[in-house]
Amino acid sequence: MNPLISIIVPCYNQAVYLDECLESVLQQTYQNWECIIVNDGSPDNTEDFARKWVEKDTRFHYVDKENGGLSSARNAGIAVAKGEWILPLDSDDKISPAYLELAEKEFSNGYSVIYCEAEKFGTETGKWILPEYTPQALAVRNVIFCTAFFKRTDWEKAGGYDTSLIYGLEDWEFWISILKNGGKVYKIKEICFYYRIKENSMIKDMISDNGDMKKMVTHNIVYKKHIEFFTKELGSFEKLYDNNQHLKNILNSKRYVWANKIFNLFNR
Incomplete structure (x- = not known):
């Protein structure tokens, strides 16, 4: 009690x-x-x-x-x-x-x-x-x-x-x-x-304009760690993309390509 x-x-x-x-x-x-x-x-x-x-x-x-x-x-x-x-x-x-x-x-x-x-x-x-x-x-x-x-x-x-x-x-x-x-x-x-x-x-x-690198790194950690959960609930990455404006903004950012290269260097 x-x-x-x-x-x-x-x-x-x-x-x-x-x-x-x-x-x-x-x-x-x-x-x-x-x-x-x-x-x-x-x-x-x-x-x-x-x-x-x-x-x-x-x-x-x-x-x-x-x-x-x-x-x-x-x-x-x-x-x-x-x-x-x-x-x-x-x-x-x-x-x-x-x-x-x-x-x-x-x-x-x-x-x-x-x-x-x-x-x-x-x-x-x-x-x-x-x-x-x-x-x-x-x-x-x-x-x-x-x-x-x-x-x-x-x-x-x-x-x-x-x-x-x-x-x-x-x-x-x-x-x-x-x-x-x-x-x-x-x-x-x-x-x-x-x-x-x-x-x-x-x-x-x-969510600021200069936060692309931080957003990309952070979301990458969460998505990779729980990929089975996202796949189970949303069916595919495409569905996750369609439902997540935040993710769209990251992937469509001009900084994303460079940020992704940097992220991959540190996560090989």
Whole structure:
């Protein structure tokens, strides 16, 4: 009863947002949680902010590590987590007070992933509209944001978040890893996650005009790693191409030929 939920908060150069993020954790109506703040070698005063919260409530814990990227930071936090269920939460985002309580009610129903409706805030506002989850929808694009619940045992089976995805899409690859062989997904029909939109972000960098090389390298890793999943759900590369405007933009880019040559040099 009342299983422990481990909330993993990686932080790199985002100390200015950390208080707001952790306050949303503290306000949870479900009380049996721990929150692991991972300082990923941040050059700002992340440690000062984090230690303040550790002193405030013993459910907060602090991990300090050398910079290794988002996947590495999440893995480091989960490695020391004690909870059966994991919830990643980026340090510039926040969750509603009821998120843990609503999710916990579904833990015994055989789900692999539990998430919710979401809303944007910051430089953009409004409900975050994503396609409903199906395996085929997941094969086309990521339809589940990072702040979703999953079992620690599934993280172990997947080998954790892929640390080679330094430019992004680590969430997409992770969901494919734990869902490609089956698994039920449940969506809470309430807005429980708030996603901060900033002027500069990893996602905006990926879709910028000068992001072709990063996009190509990142998508290549995911496609090659899960080629059987994409073939199963979409039938062929041609169908994947037809359904993915993002991929079309990459392959039609003038930079793609040169980027592909460079990528192949490093992946022979």
